Amino acid sequence: MNLTKENIEKIIGGDKRTISRAISYIENNQDNKHLVLKSLYSYTGNAYKIGITGPPGAGKSTITDCLVTLLVKDGYKVGVIAVDPTSPFTGGALLGDRVRMTDSSLLENVFIRSMATRGSLGGLCRSVNDVCSILDASGKDFIIMETVGVGQSELDVAETADTTVVALVPESGDSIQAMKAGLMEIADIFVINKSDRQGADEIITGLKNMLHLRMPGEHNREISVIKTIASRNTGTAELLDEILSHKKYLETSGFLLKKRRSQIENEIIEIVEIGLRNNFWNEKNREILKQNIDKILNKETDPYTLSEKLFGL
Ligand SMILES: Nc1nc2c(ncn2[C@@H]2O[C@H](COP(=O)(O)OP(=O)(O)O)[C@@H](O)[C@H]2O)c(=O)[nH]1
Numbered sequence: 091m092n093l094t095k096e097n098i099e100k101i102i103g104g105d106k107r108t109i110s111r112a113i114s115y116i117e118n119n120q121d122n123k124h125l126v127l128k129s130l131y132s133y134t135g136n137a138y139k140i141g142i143t144g145p146p147g148a149g150k151s152t153i154t155d156c157l158v159t160l161l162v163k164d165g166y167k168v169g170v171i172a173v174d175p176t177s178p179f180t181g182g183a184l185l186g187d188r189v190r191m192t193d194s195s196l197l198e199n200v201f202i203r204s205m206a207t208r209g210s211l212g213g214l215c216r217s218v219n220d221v222c223s224i225l226d227a228s229g230k231d232f233i234i235m236e237t238v239g240v241g242q243s244e245l246d247v248a249e250t251a252d253t254t255v256v257a258l259v260p261e262s263g264d265s266i267q268a269m270k271a272g273l274m275e276i277a278d279i280f281v282i283n284k285s286d287r288q289g290a291d292e293i294i295t296g297l298k299n300m301l302h303l304r305m306p307g308e309h310n311r312e313i314s315v316i317k318t319i320a321s322r323n324t325g326t327a328e329l330l331d332e333i334l335s336h337k338k339y340l341e342t343s344g345f346l347l348k349k350r351r352s353q354i355e356n357e358i359i360e361i362v363e364i365g366l367r368n369n370f371w372n373e374k375n376r377e378i379l380k381q382n383i384d385k386i387l388n389k390e391t392d393p394y395t396l397s398e399k400l401f402g403l
């Protein structure tokens with residue numbers, strides 16, 4: 091894709107077709123994507139990123155749907171990135187039932203993109219960040235990232251959010267599960283969704299007890315637990331209030347700037363690591379590797395010495 095001045099202007103003006111094309115381009119042209127991302131970078135930095143993670147079926151998409159509607163009603167432009175193979179939004183699941191697709195302000199001010207969880211090693215986080223950059227440059231005020239909190243790469247994605255919401259349901263049994271899955275560490279806000287079902291109050295109590303035991307984090311802000319019935323749009327306005335209050339807290343305390351700094355740092359480390367990995371295993375180095383396997387098996391040399399040789403040390 092040739093990112094002409096005209097295309098850049100279309101993207102920063104929010105033109106959906108051009109945004110879609112730019113995203114597809116960077117997804118399919120890993121080697122050349124830097125050209126696109128470079129020219130958009132100066133327009134980024136305004137979007138606030140909200141991560142919503144939790145087990146499949148917890149209601150993440152339904153919650154996202156409610157939040158998007160509330161934000162658009164408040165006049166914001168919103169981007170949604172769904173890293174969720176179990177519920178791709180292609181069938182119009184999002185903004186489907188409750189919201190009439192004829193609502194033109196929703197159609198105009200919301201951009202939704204699903205992403206596959208497959209992808210190059212460690213590349214998921216990078217790809218999501220790339221898509222975030224494009225949506226950010228396109229003038230979105232908020233970007234919601236939905237991820238299934240099951241694997242490390244999904245946790246990584248959640249960690250790149252400014253505010254991370256972890257959604258659980260009464261049936262997730264107990265909060266021990268959340269702790270095991272590493273969700274405890276990343277949550278800024280917990281949501282107990284489907285609280286129309288039995289056991290909601292029990293899990294809230296369990297969770298609050300557990301949160302008391304948690305070491306005070308760097309931010310030292312109490313983690314709130316919000317009860318929702320997303321399918322009835324109950325409690326979701328309170329959730330949004332809590333997200334906005336967390337945002338304000340990060341902004342006024344200076345933690346947001348700190349977060350931005352560490353996001354940039356991590357981003358560069360990641361770009362360099364991916365670049366090194368891709369460049370390093372060229373034909374020549376692969377050949378050296380293959381030729382030395384026998385020598386290593388025969389103990390003529392060892393993996394460390396060979397690695398040093400490959401590094402040119
Ligand atoms: N009973 C009940 N069902 C809900 C609630 N929120 C979502 N659901 C339903 O739960 C199912 C899974 O929701 P979805 O948002 O796709 O979950 P996700 O996999 O976490 O994105 C859907 O059928 C929703 O309609 C809720 O608060 N109560």
Ligand SMILES: [Mg+2]
Binds near residue numbers: 150151152174177236
């Ligand atoms: Mg979903």
